[in-house]
Amino acid sequence: MKITAVKGIPLGCTCSPISDALSTSAARQALLVRIETDSGYYGIGEAFTYGAPLAVMKYIVEMQLAPILVDQDPARIELHWNTMYWRTIAHGRRSMVMGAISGIDIALWDLLGKICHMPVYKLLGACSDTVPSYASGGFYAPGKGIDGLRAELEGYMEKGYQDAKIKIGRNLDRPGSPLRYMANQEYSVTVEEDIRRMETAREILGPGRLIVDTNASWDSYTAIQAGPELHRLGVCWLEEPVPFEDLEGMQRISRELPDILVAGCETQQGLKNFETMVRMDAVDILQPDIGWAGGFTECRKIGAMGEAAGRKVSLHCFGSAVLFGASLHLAASMANTEMMESEENPNPLKTDIVKEPFQADRHMNFYVPQGDGLGVELDWTKLEKYIIMM
Ligand SMILES: [Mg+2]
Missing domain, CATH: 3.20.20.120 (Enolase-like C-terminal domain)
Structure with missing residues (x-):
């Protein structure tokens, strides 16, 4: 089985404003990650954004990390995590790059669970x-x-x-x-x-x-x-x-x-x-x-x-x-x-x-x-x- 595509799906909606000590939010957003395979199985994850630009997160997922994963065996999750981490080491490690890796990792585990017919936990x-x-x-x-x-x-x-x-x-x-x-x-x-x-x-x-x-x-x-x-x-x-x-x-x-x-x-x-x-x-x-x-x-x-x-x-x-x-x-x-x-x-x-x-x-x-x-x-x-x- 091989990964064929890794896509970011940006979601958003408005909501009534709420504030914590510092920030005010009048909208909600999420970047879902969808990983597709040649078997028909797909996995879904979410890269959390803390309000960061969705377009940037989507770009990191699709342009920087997706090429690392396409044509690879989706079950080698530890290997993929480390490959994504080390190939972005100079500018990644934290913030949006780690958020993007997180969303992809969740999608890989969802996918593995679907392949094995088991809940992830x-x-x-x-x-x-x-x-x-x-x-x-x-x-x-x-x-x-x-x-x-x-x-x-x-x-x-x-x-x-x-x-x-x-x-x-x-x-x-x-x-x-x-x-x-x-x-x-x-x-x-x-x-x-x-x-x-x-x-x-x-x-x-x-x-x-x-x-x-x-x-x-x-x-x-x-x-x-x-x-x-x-x-x-x-x-x-x-x-x-x-x-x-x-x-x-x-x-x-x-x-x-x-x-x-x-x-x-x-x-x-x-x-x-x-x-x-x-x-x-x-x-x-x-x-x-x-x-x-x-x-x-x-x-x-x-x-x-x-x-x-x-x-x-x-x-x-x-x-x-x-x-x-x-x-x-x-x-x-x-x-x-x-x-x-x-x-x-x-x-x-x-x-x-x-x-x-x-x-x-x-x-x-x-x-x-x-x-x-x-x-x-x-x-x-x-x-x-x-x-x-x-
Ligand atoms: Mg808190």
Whole structure:
């Protein structure tokens, strides 16, 4: 069997604006990767983009990486990963090139599962058939306020979630806030209102785990200063408190706030970079994104490295149905999986392009799709209306 084509499929749609500490999103996008073979089998993956230009990601997939794979045996995934990595070593390793490699790797595993007639998580040696999740939301939005946040979180509890994540840190008036560099600086709140937001979340979650995410907008001094307040509010994890280059800062936070778990980094990529974070004791919970950090092949190694160091893995997941499905398979294949991110913002690219919605039990433990490969059956008729021509 040989690979005959590797294509990027850019998807996009608008949505009502949501903001984290820094960025505002009024649209969703995804770059799906489709790998075709001479046998008729094809695999689907997603290269996560963090809002990067889809045309560039598609170009990397089709013009730079596809020629490495065409005419090759699709089952040699470890070999293909290394070949893509080493042939782009001088300018790749991180950012969009690693994102493109990740999307291709996911598509290769989906393809292998289809060829073998097995779900990917079983090919990897399944650890569980379900994946615990937490509700990921609590964004800032126009006119939302504390009441809007309260209603949102109450909805998650009614749905069956026990744990949730909210955004904090959108404070233009806080000295040193990088929000002043961002294109949209609206919906900024005071530090006091952020405290009220956390108090509201704590009240609604009851004994549930509260995660707060600053999206890298703090520095280590701010995080350590906030420590007593985070402790009072029973914050369980502090996610991405500082930019991932500031490993010493994360290390300081971990050391100074021993009762709060530091989680990160969704923007980090590659086994070696995660290993450095663990070796420096900069993080307690590892949060790679399978569509960005290196696909199944690399993220399995990140998980195993974390397991050896006594760390849990909670996958970051903020993409289309393909990314969510792939994340479920990866999470279910690892013994050190902690609850996975289940994004609850309206996202048609997650809910409107599949034939069957993802299923969960009453506590929002997701069932891993049981079909061949990722088991995510795309509705190509519906999907077509989201394809961006370029
Ligand atoms: Mg995050």
